[in-house]
Structures are given as structure tokens and as C-alpha cells.
Amino acid sequence: MSEENLTKLSDLGEFGLIYELTKDIKPKNDSTIKGIGDDAAVLHYPESKNILVSKDLLIEGVHFDMTFMPLKHLGYKSAIVNFSDMAAMNGKPKQMVVGIAVSSRYTVEALSEIYAGMKKACEIYGVDFVGGDTTSSTHGLHISVTVIGEVEKGKEVYRSGAKPNDLICVSGDLGGAYMGLLILEREKRAFQADPNVQPQLEGNDYILQRQLKPEARTDIVDALSKADILPTSMIDISDGLASEIIHICESSKTGCVVYEEKLPIDQLTFDIAKSFQIVPAIAALNGGEDYELLFTISQSDFEKIKAVEGVEIIGYITEESAGQRLITNDNQSIDIEAQGWDALKKKRNNVDKK
């Protein structure tokens, strides 16, 4: 589409724009009574369910870089990071409300792409898009997503329930999203240095997808339920394994032992980390944005967890006084330190452990 055929946001105005972006949205879940179009969405949950609420912000220039983040992927990822919070509570996302603030340099077509990604995520995960707010900003693009989900009453899993001797488990593999980001940033620098350079992305599909189009592990929630396992604690890995295991240990007032050799790392992640001269385990521990699940289970569930595909046991919970320890491949025991992404500090650094 040529530049002059694009539609300015001001051509439609707030109500016209919301109509345009949401006209094809129809709620499907029984728990949604009324979706978009009134002062509030109306929901109803049965007595047997607890309700989950989570909110995440995605800010241009802080959480994403428009130079390499396709708008549709951005919409998809904005939804997924919140769906992942529902999985982290042992629940499923059911409704979503979205706030988008955009500067006037964005067009209706650009916003439609973001919405298309969000709608796709809703379709795949069975979530109803039930409302929101779209407005202008003086600078950049800010996306705020709130997701409402459900969990069987009493089956919600907190960060605080881990007990000494519980097994520490992680789904999928780690560090890939961070390696994908490093590749994209490298190609951006190459392009900035010489706009004739073509981006070198071939062969890196898996880690690029981990960065640009992550998934929420609601399938693991189902698999655990099917295996009759209720985790004792759970969190999703948004800031890196190190940061998240510390959250679990601090909330549960425990220590932990994690084995470097047990960290699940994909071969491509391993190779790319090496090419950047990064120890692969460091990518897995501190990379972030993998949106895998980190959880603990009772030792009595050991046989059951072996039957769940795509889950690794990486260590065990200890008494608080034993601290949070990593056993390296050369059998050293070192402190686990959170070096996750801290948007407020704008650099990777030690997280305040209050």
C-alpha cells in the first residue's frame, strides 16, 4: 500500500477507530456476558472457579524496538506475556482488555496490524477480547494489556509454596529469546552502519521466533493436570531463570540447588551464545523473555513428572539458610545472582533483593 493511501488516526477519531479495530470481534467463552461496547465488560464465573487478573505494559524504546519488531508480532507478544502470567498461576486466560496510546505518526493500518496480532493470540488461546481504550500519546507507542483468567478454586499455584526437598522443574528450553534479541540487535547495527547490508538472519528461525513470537505454556498447565500433579510453586520466566528462582525462594523462604548441566538449552541457542562469546548457561540463567514455566513439585510426584514431555528437573529446594546455589559443570557451588532485565535501571544488573 503506498504511503498516501494510509489512513491517519485523526481521520477516524476515537469512536470511529475503535469501531474499525474491533468490529469483527465476537466473544466465545461462557464466562463472557458482554464484551466491547459499553462502559465495562460483564463477566460471570461459576462458584467453582477462582479468577486471575494480571497486567503488563509494553513501552516502545524500553520493551521493544520498532526497527525490528513487526507490528503483528508485537500485538501477539503483548497478549502472550499476559497469558503466560495465567499459566504461571496454573490457570488459563479467558478475557483481555487492551489500552493503546499512539503518537500521530502511527496510521490506522499500523494499529490494525497490532490488533491483528492480538486477535490471533486470542483465537489460538481461546481468549475473548472484551474491551479497551485507544488514545493518542505525545511520543511513541505504549501498550497496556490486562488479562482475566480462571483456575479451579484451590488449584491456583503461588510463588510461595515451595518446600525443602521439592524438585525444581522447567518447561521447554532457555536462553533462546535472548540470543534472538542479540542477533536482531547485531543486524540493526550493521544496517545502521551501512543501509545496503542485507540482514543475516538465515538459519536462526528458532531463536528469532523465541524473541519475536513467544508462546504461553498453557499446554504445560494441561499436561500437569492430566498427570495429576499440582505444583507446590510456579512462576513464568520473563526475566531469566536466576531472577525467577530467587523470587520463588524468597517468597517460599527457602534456598535451592540448581545444576548447570541440567539447564535445558537448545543446540542453536548454545551455538549462537558461543559465537557471541557468552557462556550458554549464562544466557539460560539471565536471558529472559523465554516465557517458560519454572515450578516445584513434591518428590512424591517424581514418577508422574517423568511422563510429562518437555519438562526437565534442574535441581531441588533446600532450607533457606543453605542459600540459592548453582552447581557448575566443574562441580563448583556458586551463589545464584539475578541479573535479569530491569526496565527502570535500563541495564542488566543486580536486582534489589528486598
Next chain:
Amino acid sequence: MSEENLTKLSDLGEFGLIYELTKDIKPKNDSTIKGIGDDAAVLHYPESKNILVSKDLLIEGVHFDMTFMPLKHLGYKSAIVNFSDMAAMNGKPKQMVVGIAVSSRYTVEALSEIYAGMKKACEIYGVDFVGGDTTSSTHGLHISVTVIGEVEKGKEVYRSGAKPNDLICVSGDLGGAYMGLLILEREKRAFQADPNVQPQLEGNDYILQRQLKPEARTDIVDALSKADILPTSMIDISDGLASEIIHICESSKTGCVVYEEKLPIDQLTFDIAKSFQIVPAIAALNGGEDYELLFTISQSDFEKIKAVEGVEIIGYITEESAGQRLITNDNQSIDIEAQGWDALKKKRNNVDKK
């Protein structure tokens, strides 16, 4: 406090900052099972209740002007505009999640002021502050608030239920918030022209409060319930009476007749409008941000509504073909046109009536 004693956001980091801002928050409602501190808040609502969800964004430079908006008031107002959406559905707010994105020019003390205003609103309206996200932005302050509320199952009131001959009612008085804004903008211009000029705000307390510290009319929800009145349709007045009555008529597929002489306008609002050479009825129709309730009731509830204090009957609903009409004080019948605030068009203009 002197400038050098203020705390930079980066001194605390994301987790430290969230701890600092939320450490004194304790949930009080039975429907809140788990508040701040995990991947999601956990709620439970009984079978007898429907759940309401609403989200509003407040963007610096679009929805508020930091030069005259005290931070504590900004926090209070951010909560109230969402609480008002709950009232507009005939419900009550119960939980709130907040996303704040701030540039590095804000200090911890500034954010604490915003939070103090939000906490005050929660305390007054019986709402639990159950979670959120705080992050950095490249420019300015963006506040995103999602409120969860409750309404007796089947008692939710939509915009779409008005029927011909229903009476149109409005709570409180209109136009005051807009006059307050005009006073603040006038004094800002005077200050910019000559920084030695002291702001002339005396005697304008009522309209300044309407602009800076609005309230949500949950008391009207209670009063209607006590009077055994279930409105046929309802909306809150955020964009001006004209825009809102058009929303009700379009959603309900009706027309309406509104009488200029019945519009509730406070004497101070009237006088200040005159001083700005604005017809007071225009301030009431198009001013916005009053957060009063506009609702329709069956004619059979006429005797009951007379007993409800602070509610005026301003007209009645007609067939759709009759259009949306204002009967002026000199007995002319003119079209009601929405000229409410449209953040995307950045000027007061006709709203796309799609």
C-alpha cells in the same frame, strides 16, 4: 524536601520500587483472595454476582497537564474515572490494577504521590489495590488503570436498554469540570506570560475540584437501589452530556428530547461560563469530565425518582426516527451534536457517528 534528597527511580530498580510503593497495601474485600505479589491477583466472586471490567488510560500532555495537576490528585482521578465506569453499569468497584510508565525525570517521591492519591481513592470507595506494573518510558507519564467490579447478576445496566417514553435523568450538575479546566488554563497562560503573576483561583473552589478531584457516583447506584429503581440504560458523563445521550440513543436505537432549561448547572459554573462568553448550556452539553451519571427510567418509576436527591429529569426518550433533539429556552428544537473531547483528534469536534 530539597531537590538533592529526592530518590531517583534507578536507585531502587523495578522490584525495589514496587515494594516501596505497595508495602502498606492490604486487601480488604471478601472477593480478593490474593493481591499484589505474584504473577496475577486471585479473586473469587459468588454465583450471585456478575463481574465488571473496565480500563482507561491517562496520558501526560493528552489527558492531563502536569503544570497544574497535583500528582496526588492525578492518582486519585485516575482511579475515579474507572470507578465511574462501574457506577455506569449499576455496579461497584472492588479491585484495581495499575500500570505506570514514567520517564527518568520522575522521582520515587513523585510516584509515591501518585500512588497516595490512588490509595486514597481505594480507601474511600472500598477498592483493593491488587497489582500492577511499573516501568520506564522514554517520554512523560502514562497511567493505565483496570478496575474490576461487581453487580448483582441481572442488575447490570447497559447503554442499550432505553425505550421510547422513558425519562432521561442526570445526577449532580454539569459543566463544572470544564469551567475548572478553563480557569486553570487561563492562569497557566498568565503565568507563562509573566512568572511573577500569582494565579487567580480564589472563589473557584467548586469548579476546580470538579476538574482536579472528581468523584464517582456510586452513591447514586445505592440511592437507586434503595428507591427500587433499575434504570433501563445508563452511562457516565466523561465526554459531555451531548456525546453520552447520543451513545445511549444509538445503542438503544431511539431518539430523545432534552430540555435546555432542565440541564442542572451550578451557579458558579453558570457565572464562569458567562465570563468566558460561553453559553452555560453548551458547557453542560459538551464540557465533559463531570463523571455524573446519565440514565433512563421507565415512566412508571416517576414517583420513585422524585424521592432520590440530586437527580434531575431532563427529557425523555423518543422513537429513533424523531432524532436526538434539544428544546432550547426559546422553544426551538435543534439537533444534539456531540462535540466531546476526542483525544485522537486533539480538538473538540464532531464525533464520527458510525
